[in-house]
Amino acid sequence: MNFKILLGLILFLFSTYTWSFVELSGDFAYSKKVYGNQRENKMVERTYGGGMAFYFLSNTALEFNYSQTEQIQTENEVLPVTGYNYSITSMQNRVTTNVYGIGLKQAFAGRNSFLTPSLSLGYARQFIEDTTDVTFTENTNGSQIFSSSDPTKARYDSVFGTFTIKIKLTKLLSLNGSVNTLFRAFEWNDAKNNLKYRAGFSWMF
Numbered sequence: 294m295n296f297k298i299l300l301g302l303i304l305f306l307f308s309t310y311t312w313s314f315v316e317l318s319g320d321f322a323y324s325k326k327v328y329g330n331q332r333e334n335k336m337v338e339r340t341y342g343g344g345m346a347f348y349f350l351s352n353t354a355l356e357f358n359y360s361q362t363e364q365i366q367t368e369n370e371v372l373p374v375t376g377y378n379y380s381i382t383s384m385q386n387r388v389t390t391n392v393y394g395i396g397l398k399q400a401f402a403g404r405n406s407f408l409t410p411s412l413s414l415g416y417a418r419q420f421i422e423d424t425t426d427v428t429f430t431e432n433t434n435g436s437q438i439f440s441s442s443d444p445t446k447a448r449y450d451s452v453f454g455t456f457t458i459k460i461k462l463t464k465l466l467s468l469n470g471s472v473n474t475l476f477r478a479f480e481w482n483d484a485k486n487n488l489k490y491r492a493g494f495s496w497m498f
Contacts, residue, residue: 314404316346316354318469320493333369338362340489352400356413358453362390374429379438383428391420392475394453404497406461413455417475421447450478459495467495 322340342360349355365387372381396415402408423445429438457471471491476483 313348313351314497316495316497318344318493318495320469320471320491322489322491329370334367336366338364342491346398354398356396356398358394360392364388378432379429380432381427382430385426387424389422393418396453409459411457415453417451417453419449419451451475452478465497469493469495
């Protein structure tokens with residue numbers, strides 16, 4: 294599933310069905326971890342997400358969602374290269390994950406409630422691209438050589454689940470906090486190991 298197919302499905306649904314109402318949502322997550330004896334290494338992760346839910350019953354919707362996660366791990370420890378007069382002085386790994394999902398969303402309170410918990414479950418397709426850059430430094434004169442790997446790409450059939458708490462701010466606008474899990478199909482034990490916490494807003498019309 295790609296963006297064009299997703300857009301086509303949405304346009305088809307708009308043209309063939311009358312929905313009770315539609316909910317648009319967007320969220321963001323950020324984390325940073327610093328480690329090493331001199332705090333010279335770090336891992337930064339950013340996630341942007343969005344979704345569109347078409348309610349065909351008062352509290353039940355067909356949901357389409359998309360997210361992009363960029364994880365950058367940078368290590369600046371000095372690692373001598375055996376047999377050469379060079380050391381690895383920097384290594385950066387970048388992993389970009391794009392996820393397209395479709396599933397059902399069940400709200401546990403009415404549209405006009407101040408506090409609304411909901412649960413979404415469904416199918417997702419992950420597209421992952423992995424690249425690593427390495428800096429080699431000559432031990433005597435400090436000259437450097439840069440090396441970048443060819444991107445490694447993979448795609449997986451997956452399952453997503455999201456629990457959301459929505460706080461009503463105005464008649465149409467709400468503040469959302471959610472916990473999301475994403476794991477490869479049938480790898481049920483991984484559900485608890487891939488949790489992300491996000492915050493964002495949603496708009497109903």
